[in-house]
Amino acid sequence: MEKDTEEPKTIILMGGDIGGTNSRFALFKVDVSDEIMARGPMDHPPFEIVYAKNYLNADYSMFRDVMTEFFADAEHHSDFARTPDFHLTACCLAVAGPVDDGRANFTNRGWVIDSQDIKEWFGFEHVRVVNDFVASGYGILTLMETEVTVLQEGKYSQSAPIAVLGAGTGLGECFLAPNWSPYGSFYDAYPSEGGHVEFAPKTDIQFKCLQFLSEKFQGRVSVERIVSGKGLLNVYEFFKSEYPDEFNEGHDHKIINAVEAGAVIASLTYDYTLCAQTMEFVFEVYGTEAGSVALKFLPYGGLYIAGSLAPRNIERLTGQDSSFMKAAINKGRVSPALKNIPIKVVMCEDLGMRGSQLLSYRIFLESKPPTIPAQLSSATDVLETTANPDIPAIRKSDGYADGPYKEPHIALTLPARHAMDITFIAEIAVASSIAASIALIIGFGARSLTRIDLAKGS
Known part of the structure; x- marks a missing residue:
């Protein structure tokens, strides 16, 4: 058998x-x-x-x-x-x-x-x-809508990059960009070590902190040395040396002996002046780095603040007057561009x-x-092309995103339950035999092509 x-x-x-x-x-x-x-x-x-x-x-x-x-x-x-x-x-x-x-x-x-x-x-x-x-x-x-807190609505674009940064034990960063497959358009994520860029101070107190940490780490200081769970302890130690009159031995003992010192610092915010100063300082630098990430990627698909530090201290990020948001948007003459970027905090x-x-x-x-279904409905299974810039290159279909690409658009329209879009933009590699056949047609003048009926069962 x-x-x-x-x-x-x-x-x-x-x-x-x-x-x-x-x-x-x-x-x-x-x-x-x-x-x-x-x-x-x-x-x-x-x-x-x-x-x-x-x-x-x-x-x-x-x-x-x-x-x-x-x-x-x-x-x-x-x-x-x-x-x-x-x-x-x-x-x-x-x-x-x-x-x-x-x-x-x-x-x-x-x-x-x-x-x-x-x-x-x-x-x-x-x-x-x-x-x-x-x-x-x-x-x-x-993510679902209920799993994020919106800091800034912005002007969302479904074809734009997405950027992510998140402070927890360290400071992680990555970005996502639209990709293509025989199934349609989707996002792929790419690594970054952006959390290790140099800390660039903007205020007198930030310059003093940089000098303190440069001595502690014997040279270079990255943003992660400040914006992270360990960074909270680094900044607390700076304020402890800078304002010795505010020192509280009992609170300090809890912090120094804690497994997660950053969590203890956050919990003492309303009881210990040095902890309050530490949290304000760290979230201002966090906002500055978030704005820098936004400038680098222009993520109109969304700038997401992830990690454990943000959702556990969400009150320090919400509102346009928060130190985080003011620092994120304060980028001089390019600040208006950042006001259009959607910014969200991941709450999970x-x-x-x-x-x-x-x-x-x-x-x-x-x-x-x-x-790909073997049988196609002759009434709806057509190949359409258009150079109309008002038609999105990737139509929303079975969960895929729209995107206002200004390119000739080619879509294989299948019955609703098998809907899939194939978008051809210059430099795209053809990844399936059916797409290869379409590419041959395009090579002989796709711009003049308006409609092709696909024979049922072919």
Whole structure:
């Protein structure tokens, strides 16, 4: 009897967020029916968590050990099992630190996280290891309106870049730009080390702080030395030396001996003058850096403030008169341009895990050819081109974004349940056989082409 090689309609994917202290894993299944697959890399694919659990890194000498225990726990405590009905397909792990060719080294723990090793150990077809803040960038795409606080409405553009910065343990930054696939347009995230640019003081007190920190770190001072959980402690130590008359030994003891000194500093804001000065100082510099990021990327798709520091101190960011917003917009003669950029604070702190799950889904899709229905409706399946600048190049379809590109537009219109847009802009590479055929037509004068009927069933 021949073995049934038909791919299961439900597959198991894995996401993980590996921080300095904890490792978080989740197994989830995704419907891969033809209707779902035809929609391509959705930002909100139909996930269903099968099993999820967090682990303390200090309990394991090797990364392989913690993943092995996770799978053992999953099989013992949930309905997950490796049966013919389920298939471990793709895995994406977001790790705190630099990633080089799918490999990350946790030097403080002696761990090595390597995508090839994980494939061999656990039988995944596809594994990707990415920086945790790049994963957070993809996590931005999954946000709902109720999960953000709007600081500035701006003038939103669905085809523009998106920028993300977030202060937590450190200061992470990344950006997202529209990309193209046979399914349509979607965003990809790209890494940045922008948090490590030099701190550029603007006021007398900021110059004094720079001098203090330059002596402490024996030279260069980055923005992250100020805008981060550790940065709060650095700035507190500066104010302690600058204003010794305000020193409180009891409060200082709590701060110095805390595991998370930054959290204690924030909690003492209304009881201890030096903490109040520290918080005001840090959020002003935070706003300045947010404005600098906005200038570099012009993210009319949105500037998102992520990380733990912002949502836990949201009152310091809201309102145009907050020190954060005034510093963000105060960019001299280019300030008017920044007033049109949407600025939002991310109120949830699980972007890394969300991004790893979304990437797992995309990794799976990359391994499959685009799903195109075999039969087309002759009444609606037409190829249309236009050079009309008023028609958006990427029409909203099955969750994809509009975008006012001023380019000739070519769209393959399918029945509603299989809708997909294909946008051809100069320099785009054709990625499927059906797109290649269209490209040949364009090469012989697409601008004069107005309509082509596609034969039903061709």
